[in-house]
Amino acid sequence: xxxxxxxxxxxxxxxxxxxxxxxxxxxxxxxxxxxxxxxxxxxxxxxxxxxxxxxxxxxxxxxxxxxxxxxxxxxxxxxxxxxxxxxxxxxxxxxxxxxxxxxxxxxxxxxxxxxxxxxxxxxxxxxxxxxxxxxxxxxxxxxxxxxxxxxxxxxxxxxxxxxxxxxxxxxxxxxxxxxxxxxxxxxxxxxxxxxxxxxxxxxxxxxxxxxxxxxxxxxxxxxxxxxxxxxxxxxxxxxxxxxxxxxxxxxxxxxxxxxxxxxxxxxxxxxxxxxxxxxxxxxxxxxxxxxxxxxxxxxxxxxxxxxxxxxxxxxxxxxxxxxxxxxxxxxxxxxxxxxxxxxxxxxxxxxxxxxxxxxxxxxxxxxxxxxxxxxxxxxxxxxxxxxxxxxxxxxxxxxxxxx
Numbered sequence: 001x002x003x004x005x006x007x008x009x010x011x012x013x014x015x016x017x018x019x020x021x022x023x024x025x026x027x028x029x030x031x032x033x034x035x036x037x038x039x040x041x042x043x044x045x046x047x048x049x050x051x052x053x054x055x056x057x058x059x060x061x062x063x064x065x066x067x068x069x070x071x072x073x074x075x076x077x078x079x080x081x082x083x084x085x086x087x088x089x090x091x092x093x094x095x096x097x098x099x100x101x102x103x104x105x106x107x108x109x110x111x112x113x114x115x116x117x118x119x120x121x122x123x124x125x126x127x128x129x130x131x132x133x134x135x136x137x138x139x140x141x142x143x144x145x146x147x148x149x150x151x152x153x154x155x156x157x158x159x160x161x162x163x164x165x166x167x168x169x170x171x172x173x174x175x176x177x178x179x180x181x182x183x184x185x186x187x188x189x190x191x192x193x194x195x196x197x198x199x200x201x202x203x204x205x206x207x208x209x210x211x212x213x214x215x216x217x218x219x220x221x222x223x224x225x226x227x228x229x230x231x232x233x234x235x236x237x238x239x240x241x242x243x244x245x246x247x248x249x250x251x252x253x254x255x256x257x258x259x260x261x262x263x264x265x266x267x268x269x270x271x272x273x274x275x276x277x278x279x280x281x282x283x284x285x286x287x288x289x290x291x292x293x294x295x296x297x298x299x300x301x302x303x304x305x306x307x308x309x310x311x312x313x314x315x316x317x318x319x320x321x322x323x324x325x326x327x328x329x330x331x332x333x334x335x336x337x338x339x340x341x342x343x344x345x346x347x348x349x350x351x352x353x354x355x356x357x358x359x360x361x362x363x364x365x366x367x368x369x370x371x372x373x374x375x376x377x378x379x380x381x382x383x384x385x386x387x388x389x390x391x392x393x394x395x396x397x398x399x400x401x402x403x
Contacts, residue, residue: 008398012043013326014041015041015045017081018037018040018041018044018059018103019037019041019047020080021059021076021077021080021081021212022036022037022040022063023037023070024076024080025063025073025076027156027158028072028076029069029072029156029159030063030064030066030072030073031064031065031066031069031070031277031376035080036062036063037209039062040058040059040063040263043058043062044058044059050160053079055081059073059077060073060077062215065147065277066277066279066280066281066286067280067283067286068232068236068280068286068287069286071222076094080328083198097249103142106198109310112138114133115129140288146158146161146378147377147378147379147382148375148377148378148379149377149378150351151233151237151376151377151379152233152234152372152376153233156302162237162378163237163240163272165378166237166240166241166244166378166381167183167240167243167244167272168244169241169244169381169382169385170385177338179214180215181212181213181214181215181217182212182213183210183211183212183215184212184213185211186211186213187211187212187213187214188211188213189211189212189213190209190210190211190212191211191212193212194210195207195208195209195214196291197343198210204286215236218249219244219310219311219312219313219341220249220250220252220253220305220307220310220312220313221245221249221250221251221252221312221313221314221315222252222254222308222312222313222314222340223242223251223252223253223254223314223315223317224254224295224296224299224314224315224316224317225238225239225242225253225255225317226255226256226257226290226292226317226318226319227252227255227256227257227285227286227287227288228257228285228287228288228289228290228318228321229287229289230290230319230321231236231317231318231319231348232286232287234317234348234375234376235255235286235317236276237381238317238346238375239253239276239279240272240276241381241384242267242315243267243272243275243276244272246267246268250310250345251264252264252303252307252312253267253279254299254303255279255283256280256287256291256292256295256296256298256299256364257283257288257289257290257295258288258289258290258291258294258301259284259291259294259295259298259359260295260298260303261282261283261284261285262303263278263279263282263283266278266279266281266282267279271288289323290318290322290323291322291323291324292318292320292329292361292365293322293324293325293326293328293329293332295384296329296332296333296336297328297332299336300332300335300336300339302380304336306340308339308340311340311341312338312340312341313341313342313344314336314339314340314343314344315344315346316336316343316344316345316346316369317346317375318345318346318347319347319349319358320345320347320349320357320359320361321361321362322361322364324358325364327362329361329364329365330364330365330367330368331366332363333339333364333368333369334368336368337368337369342371342372343368343369343370344346344369344371344372344373344384344387344388345365345366345371345372345373346367346372346373346374346375346384347362347372347373347374347375348373348374348375348376350372350376351374351376351377351380371387373387374385
């Protein structure tokens with residue numbers, strides 16, 4: 001190894017540096033505990049790595065357990081395992097200056113890594129600062145900024161606050177009638193058996209007529225979540241929302257990228273972090289390509305009759321950027337629409353004011369959708385909660401693309 005890693009090995013401080021590197025990764029959002037840090041130190045000492053690339057992949061194997069954490073680990077490794085004299089220069093290089101749209105995702109990752117590495121973990125790590133507990137409440141302006149800030153541009157602390165607020169969202173109290181009948185004093189159907197039982201209690205002198213009415217309960221929700229590379233910054237937040245939604249109603253969740261994966265059981269775990277970790281481990285095609293038509297066909301053939309028997313609300317979370325657009329996509333969308341009471345398309349691309357359905361996949365899917373809503377920040381999720389309990393409105397659909 002060269003640079004800082006070699007210097008640390010010569011000074012006998014390699015284990016200490018690995019420990020601080022693991023803490024920085026944990027601050028950046030990775031699931032790194034003391035056990036993994038000890039395993040990493042033991043693995044490096046046992047393997048006797050001498051090249052920087054071998055050292056990189058040894059730590060990667062111990063610290064990275066989710067697909068989406070690879071980018072954060074790569075940036076953190078490049079920043080941490082360099083000579084400490086270059087820290088100020090690195091911070092200056094990472095300062096935001098007119099970032100182009102295509103580099104926003106990389107810039108947000110760099111900012112999260114920079115906060116984890118340089119906020120108390122850098123040169124002054126030997127000095128323990130006294131802990132001061134301060135009760136800080138967000139002002140109205142700061143709260144509005146957080147509600148309208150794009151998930152892809154949030155820092156690590158803002159992402160944690162966003163997940164906390166998503167878990168506290170009050171789900172809609174929309175109830176739908178079912179065919180199952182329950183005792184109801186105002187029901188229209190006479191319950192003869194219950195009336196006779198009540199008459200036995202009075203010796204037949206008084207017959208109180210009992211009635212039954214339809215049972216009402218929140219309609220089930222079926223969610224189809226796109227986990228392709230273009231949706232990776234938003235998928236985890238919609239999964240957090242679905243986890244909170246499942247606390248009050250039946251929710252079936254399917255992930256799709258290049259294949260369809262049923263993660264309903266994994267997301268049903270009570271602890272949200274454990275649920276999201278199980279979901280991430282179940283999806284092999286996370287942050288990969290997109291095959292919307294093939295995934296919808298797999299759902300319609302294998303799962304539709306099982307999860308849409310109770311006429312659910314279907315939430316389709318994707319940007320509609322299909323890799324291979326053919327004639328099957330409109331047909332699969334039409335079949336999905338016929339099997340549900342309401343088809344809501346959640347598209348993060350609607351955050352742009354000038355969005356038009358010009359892409360072939362978007363144009364093919366749009367005619368079969370009841371509603372199309374943005375889902376890129378906390379405010380859009382709050383609006384979705386209100387919309388699920390409100391009447392159907394097609395005014396949210398974007399206008400046709402201009403020719």
